[in-house]
Amino acid sequence: MPILAHWWDLRNLGNAASALLDRIEAWGAPAWIPYVVAGVIGIVGCLTFLLLSQLSFIWIERRLVARMQNRIGPNRVGPQGLLQPIADTLKLFLKEAITKRSADRTLFWLVPIVILSPGLVAFAVIPFGDGMVLAKLNVGVLFLIAVASLNTLIVFMAGWSSNNKYALLGAMRTVAMLISYELVQVLALLSAVLFVSSMNVSDVVGWQSHFHTWLLFLLPLAAVAYIFAGAVEINRTPVDIAEAESEIVAGYHIEYSGIKFGFLYTAEYFAGFAVAAVMASLFLGGWTAWGLEEWVPGWLIFVTKVYMVFFIYIWSRGTLPRLRIDQLMAFAWKFLLPLSLLNVLLVGGEVLVWQEGGYEAEVVLPIFAVVNWAVAGALVIVWGSVLGHLRPERRPRRALLTKEVGVIVYGQPEPGV
Amino acid sequence: MAMKTEPFVVNMGPQHPSTHGVFRMRLTLDGERIIDADMVMGYLHRSMEKLAEERTYTQNIPFTDRMDYVSAMTGNLAYVLAVEKLCGIEVPERAQWLRVIMSELQRFASHSMAVGVFANECGVWFTPLMHMFREREKILDLFEMACGARLTTNYMRIGGVSRDVPPEFMPAAYKLVKELPKRMGEYEALLLESEIIVARSRGIGVLLPERAIACSVSGPMLRASGVAWDIRKADPYAAYDKVDFDIAVGTNGDVYDRFLVRIAEMRQSIRILEQALEMMPSGPVHARIPTATVQPGGAPSAPLALRPPVGEAYGRVETPRGELGFYIISDGGPAPFRFHIRSPSFINLTPLPELVRGITVPDAIVILGSIDVVLGEVDR
Numbered sequence: 110m111p112i113l114a115h116w117w118d119l120r121n122l123g124n125a126a127s128a129l130l131d132r133i134e135a136w137g138a139p140a141w142i143p144y145v146v147a148g149v150i151g152i153v154g155c156l157t158f159l160l161l162s163q164l165s166f167i168w169i170e171r172r173l174v175a176r177m178q179n180r181i182g183p184n185r186v187g188p189q190g191l192l193q194p195i196a197d198t199l200k201l202f203l204k205e206a207i208t209k210r211s212a213d214r215t216l217f218w219l220v221p222i223v224i225l226s227p228g229l230v231a232f233a234v235i236p237f238g239d240g241m242v243l244a245k246l247n248v249g250v251l252f253l254i255a256v257a258s259l260n261t262l263i264v265f266m267a268g269w270s271s272n273n274k275y276a277l278l279g280a281m282r283t284v285a286m287l288i289s290y291e292l293v294q295v296l297a298l299l300s301a302v303l304f305v306s307s308m309n310v311s312d313v314v315g316w317q318s319h320f321h322t323w324l325l326f327l328l329p330l331a332a333v334a335y336i337f338a339g340a341v342e343i344n345r346t347p348v349d350i351a352e353a354e355s356e357i358v359a360g361y362h363i364e365y366s367g368i369k370f371g372f373l374y375t376a377e378y379f380a381g382f383a384v385a386a387v388m389a390s391l392f393l394g395g396w397t398a399w400g401l402e403e404w405v406p407g408w409l410i411f412v413t414k415v416y417m418v419f420f421i422y423i424w425s426r427g428t429l430p431r432l433r434i435d436q437l438m439a440f441a442w443k444f445l446l447p448l449s450l451l452n453v454l455l456v457g458g459e460v461l462v463w464q465e466g467g468y469e470a471e472v473v474l475p476i477f478a479v480v481n482w483a484v485a486g487a488l489v490i491v492w493g494s495v496l497g498h499l500r501p502e503r504r505p506r507r508a509l510l511t512k513e514v515g516v517i518v519y520g521q522p523e524p525g526v
Numbered sequence: 527m528a529m530k531t532e533p534f535v536v537n538m539g540p541q542h543p544s545t546h547g548v549f550r551m552r553l554t555l556d557g558e559r560i561i562d563a564d565m566v567m568g569y570l571h572r573s574m575e576k577l578a579e580e581r582t583y584t585q586n587i588p589f590t591d592r593m594d595y596v597s598a599m600t601g602n603l604a605y606v607l608a609v610e611k612l613c614g615i616e617v618p619e620r621a622q623w624l625r626v627i628m629s630e631l632q633r634f635a636s637h638s639m640a641v642g643v644f645a646n647e648c649g650v651w652f653t654p655l656m657h658m659f660r661e662r663e664k665i666l667d668l669f670e671m672a673c674g675a676r677l678t679t680n681y682m683r684i685g686g687v688s689r690d691v692p693p694e695f696m697p698a699a700y701k702l703v704k705e706l707p708k709r710m711g712e713y714e715a716l717l718l719e720s721e722i723i724v725a726r727s728r729g730i731g732v733l734l735p736e737r738a739i740a741c742s743v744s745g746p747m748l749r750a751s752g753v754a755w756d757i758r759k760a761d762p763y764a765a766y767d768k769v770d771f772d773i774a775v776g777t778n779g780d781v782y783d784r785f786l787v788r789i790a791e792m793r794q795s796i797r798i799l800e801q802a803l804e805m806m807p808s809g810p811v812h813a814r815i816p817t818a819t820v821q822p823g824g825a826p827s828a829p830l831a832l833r834p835p836v837g838e839a840y841g842r843v844e845t846p847r848g849e850l851g852f853y854i855i856s857d858g859g860p861a862p863f864r865f866h867i868r869s870p871s872f873i874n875l876t877p878l879p880e881l882v883r884g885i886t887v888p889d890a891i892v893i894l895g896s897i898d899v900v901l902g903e904v905d906r
Contacts, residue, residue, distance in 0.1 A: 178656035274536045278558065278887070346651060347722055356888050358543060430722040431649020433888045434558065502728065505719040508783070508790035510772035514760045519735045519752030521777045 126150050151243030155232040158412070163378040166416075167194040170423050177427035198371065206367030209272060216270035220263060221365065221372035227259040228379025235386045236311045238396045238407030249310040250298050253387055257294065257342060260380065261287040264361050267373070271364035279360025282350050282434050289441040290341040296449035297335035300328050300456040301391045314395030320470050321399055325392040326478045330452045330485040332392045334445050336421065339384035341437070343377060345422045347429040348437055381419055389414035443496060448488050455484060533561055536887075540569050544647050544891045547901030551882075551890070558886045563879045567872075570905040578865035582831040583609050583684060586865070590852075591678035593869065594903040596639055599632040599669075600845035601903075602682035607763055608841025608852040609684045612834040613815065617764075621686035621811040625764040626802045627699070628672070628681060629843070630795040634706070635665040636846035637746075637788045637795075640898040644785055645717055647895035648726045654717055661709055664702050671695045684832060686812035696803065703799045710793055718789055727782035731881045731893035734779060741876040745848025746791065747897060750776035750783035757844035769801045781896040788898075791846075831860035847871050847898060867906055871899040 129150075130143040168183065168191060175182025183190035208217055234249035236242040246252050261284055268280020301324050302308055305316040317323055325332045341348045352360035362373045389395060393414050396407030432440070459477050462468075493499060509518055539550035548569035554562040574593065578586045590601040603625055610617060617625075639662060642655030666676040672691045673681040681688050717723055733743070738751040748755055756773045758766040774790030776783025815832060834856040842851035848870025855864040874897050882890040 174651070174653075178653045179660055180656060274534060278536075281557075346649060349649070356544065356891050426651055427653050428716075429650065430645065430720060430726060431888075432722055433726060433886070435886070436725055503721075503724060505724055506786070507718075508774040508776055508786040510774055510790065510794075511754050512759075512772055513754055514756065514773070516754045517735050517752050518754065518775050518777055519779060521752070 148243075151233070154237075155229065155243065158237070159229065159232065159379055159382060160375075162382055162412075162416075163375055164194045164198075166378060166419065167197065170426075173420075173423050174427045177424075201368050201371035201374075204367035206369045207364075209364055211272045212364065213270035213272065216266050217364075218369075220267040220270065221369040221376075224260075224263045224267070224373060224376040225379060227256045227263070228376060228381075228383045231256050231383035232386065234310050235383075235390055236314055236395060237411050239402075241396075241408060242311055245309060245311055248308045250302055250308045250313075250391070253310075253383075254291070254295055254298065257383075258287070258291055260342060261291075267365070268361040271361070273364050275357040275359070276361050276363050278357045279352055279363070282357075283344075283361060286341055286348070286350060286434065286437055286441075289438055290338040293334050293441055293445045293449055294338040294342070296446070296453055297328075297331040297338065298387075298391065300331040300449075300453050303453065303456050303460055304328065306460070310390050310395075313391050314397060317394045318397035318402075320474060322474060322478075323392060323394045327474065327481055328392070328452070328456065329482050330448060330488070331456075332388070333485075334449050334452075335392065336388060336418070337445065339388065340422060340425065343381045343384055343422065345381070346426045347432050349426075349431060350434050350437060381422060382415060385415045385418035385422075386411075388418045393418070444492060448492060451488060452481075452485070455481065531556070538887075538890075539566075544895065545901075546643070546894070546899055549894070549899065549901055549904070551894070553882075553887070553890070555887070558888075560882050560885060560887065560890055563882045563890070565875060565878060567875075567901075568905050570901050572906065574906045575865050575867060579861055579863065582860045583834070583862065584832065586862070587682065587684075588678065588680050591680050592902060593867065593906055594845060594847065594850070594871065594900045595677060596900050597632050597636040597846050598677060598679045599628045599681060600843050601850060602680065603629060603764070604841055604843040604845070604850045605852045606682045606684050606841075607843060608839050608854050609832075609834065611841050612837060612839035612854055612856055613684070613832070615685045615813050615815055617686055617813055618810045619765075619807050620690070620809045621813075622765040623802055623806045624672075624687050624691065624811060625682065626766060626769065627799060627806070628669070628679075628687075629764070630798045630802065631665045631668060631699075633846045634792050634795045634799075635662045637792050638662050640846065641713070641717065641785065641788050641792075644892075644895040644898070645723070647891050648723055654713065657709075657716075658713070661702075661706065668695065668699055668702065671698065683812060685815040686810070690811045696806075699799070699803055703796060703803060706796050707793075710789070710796070714789060718786065723785075724782065726888075726892060727785060727896070728780055729778070730781045730885070730889050731896060732778065732780045733877055733881065737877060738779070741873070743848070743874050743877065744870050745844070745846070745874065746784055746787045747848065747874050749774060750787045751779035752777055757842055757849055761842065763841075763843055765802070765805075768805065769798050771798050781892055784896040784898075833858060833860055842868070845870060847900065847903070848874055850903075869903040869906060871897075871901075871903040872906075875899060875904065 126147065130147055133143045133146060171193070172182040172190070183193035186192040186196045208214060231253055233243040234246045234252050264283045264287075265280045268276045268283070301313060304324065304327060305313045307313060307316070313324075344352055352362065362370060365373055389411060395414075396402060396411040398410050402410055459480075463473050497503065509521070511518065533554050533556045536553045536555055537550065538553055539545035540548040545551070550566040550569070552564040552566060553560050572592075574589050578589060587602055587605060590605040591598040594601045638658035639655075642658040645654040646652060669679050669681070670676050672695055673679050673688055733747070733751050735751045735753050738748050738753060743751070744755070752775055754773045754775045757763070759773060771794045774787045774794060776787050836856055836858045838853070838855040840851055840853045842849050849868065850870055851868035853864070853866040853868065854862045857863040878894065878897065881893050
């Protein structure tokens with residue numbers, strides 16, 4: 110029974126879908142029917158993956174953060190608390206979704222509906238496996254950037270329509286910070302695109318598979334910049350400034366309750382998975398892993414990578430303090446942006462050398478990797494010291510100890526660590 | 527075209543996650559910059575000073591738990607010290623040392639909470655706080671052993687402590703004191719050396735020593751401004767003159783220094799505890815106090831109440847938040863004639879408006895966190 114033996118193997122899903130479409134066409138249906146059917150199949154597939162991931166990650170994140178915080182986490186609903194996400198969802202459905210009288214009703218109601226779209230449609234161009242991609246868009250990376258910047262508008266809609274000062278503060282912060290970090294994000298993705306010389310996400314994955322490498326090894330600076338910009342985009346610590354709980358309580362979603370809040374919460378996970386999926390596809394080899402895809406279904410490799418990237422965000426949430434908005438902006442404009450620009454310049458030069466020189470990839474790529482890592486390290490240290498990050502007053506230190514009562518030691522040199 | 531902007535007013539509190547209870551700041555903001563800040567307090571006012579005038583001296587001890595509920599032991603101690611001074615009661619040696627042990631355990635517990643909450647306000651999502659609660663729990667377990675209560679301990683009595691510690695207390699305390707330095711190392715590595723914490727707190731909310739003294743600020747906030755002032759050394763009470771410890775002082779007076787001073791004081795507390803556990807003598811834990819003195823015309827409803835001689839006394843201790851003082855006037859009756867509380871949390875808030883003016887909202891939250899107020903004590 111070959112089908113049962115490979116029940117877990119979804120590699121043929123794309124083939125099955127195209128066979129179905131061929132069948133529909135053979136029946137003589139008008140041309141738009143297979144077009145729509147293909148779209149619906151793809152959307153249902155992406156939505157299933159996202160919703161299942163979200164449900165499991167509500168539990169995983171809560172348990173993981175609880176572990177980091179020396180707690181147990183949800184363990185009452187179902188075995189090991191596994192049904193907690195379902196209980197949470199039910200609770201959100203049953204709660205009253207309040208709309209303030211002073212809110213801008215149309216915008217306020219529109220936000221929970223449209224906020225799901227950026228994270229969702231990003232998955233249209235991301236290949237889950239060989240051929241498992243909804244749209245083989247030749248400007249896929251550009252599409253991802255365009256979709257990601259939609260978030261800015263929606264979050265500002267939420268903050269503005271809530272008619273709440275904290276929400277407005279959060280929304281203002283979001284706009285300022287997302288616009289700055291979009292540049293960094295674009296430059297990071299640009300260097301990947303330069304190397305592969307294609308904007309099709311499937312081609313980028315194919316390139317990495319063909320040369321048996323990951324772009325992470327070739328472009329460390331771009332990968333780190335992207336992962337940080339991604340954290341900004343999905344509001345995770347150390348940059349959860351838009352919804353800083355200890356300052357502006359919940360930022361733009363302070364006025365949302367019930368299932369409307371549930372949609373905003375879901376959208377946050379969707380955006381998180383989208384960022385992780387872009388990271389996994391563009392920098393971590395997507396659904397390929399040095400021949401492992403011959404033995405393990407590609408979608409499983411891809412999903413594992415997405416979850417591992419997402420784990421980094423959970424980890425940082427459990428560990429790191431938050432930056433201030435001006436520090437975050439300074440980090441974008443003074444640190445990441447110049448470095449990313451230099452990185453793009455370097456990558457451009459490397460691509461030029463490679464193409465003009467006609468060297469073998471086996472020779473050239475390891476050299477590029479070593480050069481890029483060295484340059485990335487040097488740039489971070491040199492530029493960091495130029496900006497004064499290594500000055501003594503930025504270093505941690507200890508308090509002075511004295512036995513004399515009543516002396517004033519203000520301004521004395523301080524002991525270091 | 528010039529853009530027309532106008533400042534807007536944000537009520538920060540009384541229901542806000544970072545106001546340590548029900549503190550309220552009325553901030554006038556220009557964008558994120560604070561133009562003006564009004565402090566509004568009194569949401570937790572329970573009229574303790576007036577209530578205390580209607581109750582006997584012993585009945586007043588539980589009130590002192592409920593002022594600074596994060597540090598109940600030191601609140602008890604300050605009050606009983608004042609009454610003992612008023613009556614001239616000599617406290618037995620063992621009770622003195624128990625008071626030192628309890629105060630320092632309480633200081634560690636309170637500072638660990640202060641540091642954890644401060645980290646929370648810098649944006650860590652509860653991790654340091656939960657880790658610090660692990661140690662705080664163990665200290666509260668010790669309190670439970672000693673007096674049956676964990677938070678509002680009501681342990682100190684006029685003339686000593688309510689009862690001696692049970693036999694299992696000492697081994698447990700030894701075990702805890704051995705364990706704490708390791709934990710302190712973890713906290714220092716996680717928080718004190720964190721790049722983001724340094725960036726968030728250095729140079730923020732600088733309070734100059736002259737201004738700190740002028741505002742009558744006390745405790746870690748005063749010491750962070752570089753003034754080496756600690757009641758435990760300046761006016762030793764209990765058995766503090768017999769232990770060896772250092773005053774931790776900062777040199778910049780900023781938020782980071784307040785944080786450093788608290789961390790260093792936790793280390794010093796461990797040092798004091800090690801010595802106190804070694805030097806603890808045996809003996810009674812309660813002095814005989816003249817309760818049955820019935821004065822002519824005394825209220826018959828409270829025949830066994832303590833009636834201090836006519837006079838006044840001020841008892842003060844170094845609580846984790848600063849100098850807590852009780853000023854008591856006795857008219858010879860069973861209840862104090864006047865019962866005034868000098869609460870450090872309240873007085874430490876004095877320089878807050880000038881510290882937050884001109885900076886941004888996130889910094890204001892961090893500064894408020896670094897002052898470490900307990901609203902039960904601010905409002906009383």
